[in-house]
Amino acid sequence: MRYMATYDWMETLRNTNQWLGATALSLSSYPVFSLAPNPAFQWMAAWGEVTERTFQRMVTKPDWGIESITGEDGRDHLINIETVISRPFGDLIHFDVSGREEMARRVLLVAPMSGHYATLLRSTVRSLLPDCEVYVTDWHNARDIPVSAGKFDIEDYTLYLVDFMRELGSDLHVIAVCQPVPLTLAATAYLAEQDPDAQPRSLTLIGGPIDPDATPTDVTDFGRRVTMGQLEETMIQRVGFKYPGVGRMVYPGLLQLASFMSMNNERHMKAFMDQISRVAQGKASDRDPHNKFYDEYLAVMDMPAEFYLSTVERIFKGLEIARNEFVVDGHRIDFGKITNVAVKTVEGGKDDISAPGQCIAALNLCTGLPDSKKASYVEPDAGHYGIFAGRSWRNNIRPLVLDFIDTNSDAPEPRKRTSPRKKPKGKVDQPANKNAAA
Incomplete structure (x- = not known):
């Protein structure tokens, strides 16, 4: 109490x-x-x-606000949001486009659990819908989850992703944004060892802390400077009587917002x-x-306390992902087991949260992956949000991601689905690392 x-x-x-x-x-x-x-x-x-x-x-979950899109047939198609998998801490949802055949590109967009709702990726989803079948991880507010649902830390998060990928099958391309980047890579490596047939075809990692020490920022400096005892004492609280999650230990959203605002107080x-x-x-x-x-x-x-604390302790302080020492459910994951999933990293040249160098470290961890399956790209003038939303994403990054998906769209055992759309005349396949950094 x-x-x-x-x-x-x-x-x-x-x-x-x-x-x-x-x-x-x-x-x-x-x-x-x-x-x-x-x-x-x-x-x-x-x-x-x-x-x-x-x-x-501050206490209202935003609507997705994506009601329709214009299809290739020139008609407006209504959007229905369907729940594919429902879990206590998060759902797998599908943006079903009414009256349209299933698209060849099937994309799982892994949203961060870092204080904001998955709707933060609204513009990303909207930009992908005309060309892709889009699935999103929709994480729940911890204040609304009863204590009886149990804990939820980074291992549980990783296992959720494993189950989501298994549900969608190997005919899948995964895009992870920011915080879930290291855990998405871990989930893919877990599948590579435990269930190779469920691995996605490609993995696009956008602005995530694979190796936080590669390029220090204020975020990584804070993680190094503060002790776990200090974090638990100052950041963690119990949900009050007003919500279903009464008694659950959380990192409150209002406290997170106060931290966000203080970083640019005069501007706000x-x-x-x-x-x-x-x-x-x-x-x-x-x-x-x-x-x-x-x-x-x-x-x-609100974020589950165990998720927040384990992220700081194991990803930022212990560098378990960067050192290839991450353990999930008693099983030590080996990123070298990823051998046939194409991996692309995207970073923003002006990203002050996950600076260039932190995400591309994923390619060095994938020792079993040939260079032809690795790619990287840095958007010079983009900040953290610009690499998945806004002009930089729409004009520069999104086309490269779609090209990367198309280049790696041959699965060993494609699942039954509608026939892929024909490529435009004159378009030829490019190697997976055509955007590789020099």
Whole structure:
């Protein structure tokens, strides 16, 4: 019960600020005040609207908001989100495109469990849907998972990925973004030893900490500097009585958000002041750039304490992945057992979270993989988010990833599915490492 009061105190502060915002908006919007127009009421209403929305979004899971896409036939096709596998800590979901035959490219997009929901990859999913059959790992908020569901650490996360890959079969291409990169590589190596027929055809690793010490950042420095005892004492709390996961030890989303905001405090303060000004002047809209960004950025989820602590202790401090010493369910994984899964790494030249050098270390771990099955790419001007969303992803990285998938689309035993689309005339296959770093 020691940390439950702290958890509820943070939720109380959030709830109070949301209430203050709603009260200010309602009070300043009374029709009677129109008899004596005063700019102060406009600014009060604007402050209330922005404040209420801000604190409400912190506990609201965003919608995917992908309702339809335009197919090759020129028609709009509705999107249905189907649950393929349902588990206590996360689901495997499928974006089914109504009225369209199954695509040749089948992609599993592994979303991070690092404070934000899988919807953080919304633009990534939307960009892949016209050309791929897209599956996504949709992780649950730990505050909503009863204690009876048990623990969930990085070994459990890895085994979830193993089960998801087995379910989808070998006719699959996996794209892992940020935090799950080392665990996705571990899941592939696990399958290489335990169930080779379930291995995916290709693995694209985007901006993840395979070897955090390869290029130190503020994140890795923090992981080195703080002790596990300090982390457990200052970051871990018990879920309060308001949620189904009451009593579960978590790294609270609100505490994570406070850390995110403090890294660029002045920038965020200016963004909110500017938004209040726009609302007061009637220049804001429900889905303007500010709201589109912060509706997602502010939506945070609690992380299981054992997952957070084991990530820091084993990935960042112990370097178990980088040293090829990672153990899952009592079995020591050997990355050298990966021999026929093409692996490509993607890094951002301006990534200050997982800097260039950390992800490409995966290629050195795959000692059993021929060079023809290895590839790497660095997007010079992209930051951490730019390598999986935004202009850099759309214009430069996404086409390379799709080419890499097409180059490695010959499985030993393809599963039954619709016939692949024909390649455009004049297109020839390229070696898997055509984007390999010099």
